[in-house]
Amino acid sequence: MTNFLNVLLDLSVVALFLGGVAQFRNLRRARFGNLTAAFALICSVLLVLYRHGVLDPAYVAIALLAGCSLGWWIAARVNMVQIPAMVAFQHGAGxxxxxxxxxxxxxxxxxxxxxxxxxxxxxxxxxxxxxxxxxxxxxxxxxxxxxxxxxxxxxxxxxxxxxxxxxxxxxxxxxxxxxxxxxxxxxxxxxxxxxxxxxxxxxxxxxxxxxxxxxxxxxxxxxxxxxxxxxxxxxxxxxxxxxxxxxxxxxxxxxxxxxxxxxxxxxxxxxxHPERNATEDTPSLPAAAHDSQLSAAVRAAKQAATIMIIPGYGMAQAQAQFETVWLANRLREVGKQVRFAIHPIAGRMPGHMHVLLAEAEADPDMLVDIRDANPEFQRTDVAVIVGACDVVNPAAIGAPGTPISGMPILKAHEAHHIIVCNLDGRPGYSGVENSLYAAPNAILLFGDARATLQRLIGRLAAENAAPIMQPESMTIHRR
Amino acid sequence: MSDLLIMLAVLIGSFGAGYALISKVPTMLHTPLMSMTNAISAVTILGALLLFASETSPTGKLIGMVALLAAAFNVVGGFVMTDRMLKLFKHPPRRGTGE
Structure with a gap:
């Protein structure tokens, strides 16, 4: 009978864990779910202590206290950009x-x-x-x-x-x-x-x-x-x-x-792996050229009615998520339709981009996944790429035999204009040259994404980006 | 023998339940999900506690303490980090356009 009771107790704690996991199906309840799981873990620890006891409470207490405070201290200070590294480190501790x-x-x-x-x-x-x-x-x-x-x-x-x-x-x-x-x-x-x-x-x-x-x-x-x-x-x-x-x-x-x-x-x-020898074929643009590109980008952004922003790991590295969201919100305020298209493997862990954009307080309604985003690119006036390379590389569709061939990509190349805010013109981690950079409708703003976006925002503000929008282009787009 | 059957049932049952539940988690929450399951995987803390339930050598105690420390680090760190992330997601979608 006591055995039966024990099984029942175990099952209820497991149910508590699963209940916590189940809350993750809903964005609003996820935090409660996390707390539920934490509570379940405390319950299971208490259960073990109650059933078996410990012989050296002092040692146990010291180890527990040290582990808990170290875990807390580090977790409370970790930057959102460092989350993947931290999660991996914790896997290691486990x-x-x-x-x-x-x-x-x-x-x-x-x-x-x-x-x-x-x-x-x-x-x-x-x-x-x-x-x-x-x-x-x-x-x-x-x-x-x-x-x-x-x-x-x-x-x-x-x-x-x-x-x-x-x-x-x-x-x-x-x-x-x-x-x-x-x-x-x-x-x-x-x-x-x-x-x-x-x-x-x-x-x-x-x-x-x-x-x-x-x-x-x-x-x-x-x-x-x-x-x-x-x-x-x-x-x-x-x-x-x-x-x-x-x-x-x-x-x-x-x-x-x-x-x-x-x-x-x-x-x-x-x-x-193809050598990353791209430094010579894409020399860093002279300042003047960069300036003309910036003007082109400002012009394109001002005339656009629909904008799709594609973030990648480069955005995380440059910590440019705040500038990215700020730009998106400003453009939205003047009546443009702005959305974030997120590739499932953008960043360094599943859902990485979502956390960064959430940190910058992006409206969750603005985020679209690859399936919903791709049909929209043909109707998109400007695609803004922030630190993404392989996930928008048309070579994945066009060129056979490369490491990324066959990988579903975000079809940024179908947009009317493409603003690229990447560090440089070198290939991404796959080592495959990105043909997007050579496209005639691409505006290349190479350099640190954060600095580039700040300059872009500054120029937009300076030119007093009042709602400049072709009325006819408004009617083409739904919503 | 019944032990083996119970264990198998527990393993398969929870794997199945986890699979069914987690398939429905939206992409947006995948990072917090992994961070939380990471914390849950440190239930090995129970095993580490059980090491102290019986008499052991000093080496055994040392190993037990290291295991406890690592597991506690993983548990607390995982849950705290997940909570911090989920707090960011709190901004309600219905806050409207503009800001």
Missing amino acids: GIAAFLVAYRELTRTDGSLTALGAWSGHLGLIIGAATFSGSMIASGKLANRIRQTPVVLTAHNVILVALLGLIGVLCLLAAFAPGSAPETILVFLMLVSILLGGIFAVRIGGADMPVLISFLNATAGLAAAFCGVSIGNRLLAACGATVAASGSILTHQMCLAMNRPLARVFFPRSTK
């Missing part, structure tokens, strides 16, 4: 916890570990350790501490397969080793897994980060789930599995957005 718990469980000497517990313990250890190192590399790349370009070793795939094989051998050794606590083997297993995660992650380039970070989200959940099975804790297993599901969905959606299967993202067929 990985550490998972593999240490699994390690301790496997080396317990009281012999109460079942075969199921042992196998899932090993899996938790391997996945946790690999998640840890993979996340740390991802975090370093996202925070620009490590170069974001892919690092490809000679025979990269062979090394990965060899490491996996080694892991398999170590698992078998651990299973059939004499003695109950093959600690050395487990430590080796841990180290090899850490190496595997690191070598796996270094090859992923900046633009593929949304896939990697979602994938690590899934593996962090999976590691927790296996830990839960290993120690026979239903709550832990259930929560881990839910997170694994969430991470899998996001990974799948990111792959769909790039039109590449997961295997092609992680194990690219052609490892040669």
Whole structure:
């Protein structure tokens, strides 16, 4: 009977977690959902403390207090632009916890570990350790501490397969080793897994980060789930599995957005990346030319009735989200239809652009996704690109055989005018030359996006951008 | 054996429930969603607490403390960061045009 009660208690806490997740379907209730999940987590901690107690409350309290305050302190100060790096870092912390718990469980000497517990313990250890190192590399790349370009070793795939094989051998050794606590083997297993995660992650380039970070989200959940099975804790297993599901969905959606299967993202067929030698073919424009381009941009913006703004990772890097939204709001005030077209893989993690635009208080009604945006570009007077390259590169449609061929793009090239506020004319992370820059209707404003937008805003204000709008063009557009 | 079945049911059930619920989350909330599930994945804190439920060596205690610290960092950091992000989304869409 008490067992039944325990199952019921566990189930209600799991239901609380799922209830929190369910709130995320609605923008207004999401915050409540997050608090619900946090409450559920507190409940589960209390439940464990009540059921099992702790022998060294002082140690537990110190570790908890240190972890909590450190987590709070960093999370309260992190800049919205650094969110992807921070999320990856936290995945890594979760990985550490998972593999240490699994390690301790496997080396317990009281012999109460079942075969199921042992196998899932090993899996938790391997996945946790690999998640840890993979996340740390991802975090370093996202925070620009490590170069974001892919690092490809000679025979990269062979090394990965060899490491996996080694892991398999170590698992078998651990299973059939004499003695109950093959600690050395487990430590080796841990180290090899850490190496595997690191070598796996270094090859992923900046633009593929949304896939990697979602994938690590899934593996962090999976590691927790296996830990839960290993120690026979239903709550832990259930929560881990839910997170694994969430991470899998996001990974799948990111792959769909790039039109590449997961295997092609992680194990690219052609490892040669085109050299980023574009510095010589697009010299930085002389100031005078820049000025004439700026005038052209101002003219185009003033005459436009419909404007589509396309933000990308460059906007995040330049921290230009405030200027971008400010420009959008000013243009909207004078009666223009302004919207943000957001590519699913713009930025460095799923939904990255949405958070930045929300930070700058963009009206959520102005955001449109790729499916709704693309039919609109033919009727769009001006497309403003802010720090986006690959996601608007027409080569994805026109040129076969490039790394981005077949990727759905935002069809900015169909707009009447294109204002490009990118840092320079070099290719994006895919390394594919962007033919958009050569288009006759493209107005190139190369330079720091934030500074460029400030100049654009200044010029618009100086010329007293009163509602200059062709009445006939108004009637063409719906709404 | 029944343990195995219960565990399997728990794993498959929560994976399925999570999958069904999360497929319906709008793209706009994907970053906060990942940040929150990231915090939830640190339920390994339960495992770390359980390490202290039985007698262990000093090394065991040290490992347990590191695991606790990392998990607590992940939990609190994840939830706080998610809350900060969701606060940004609070501006209601119906605030109208203009500002």
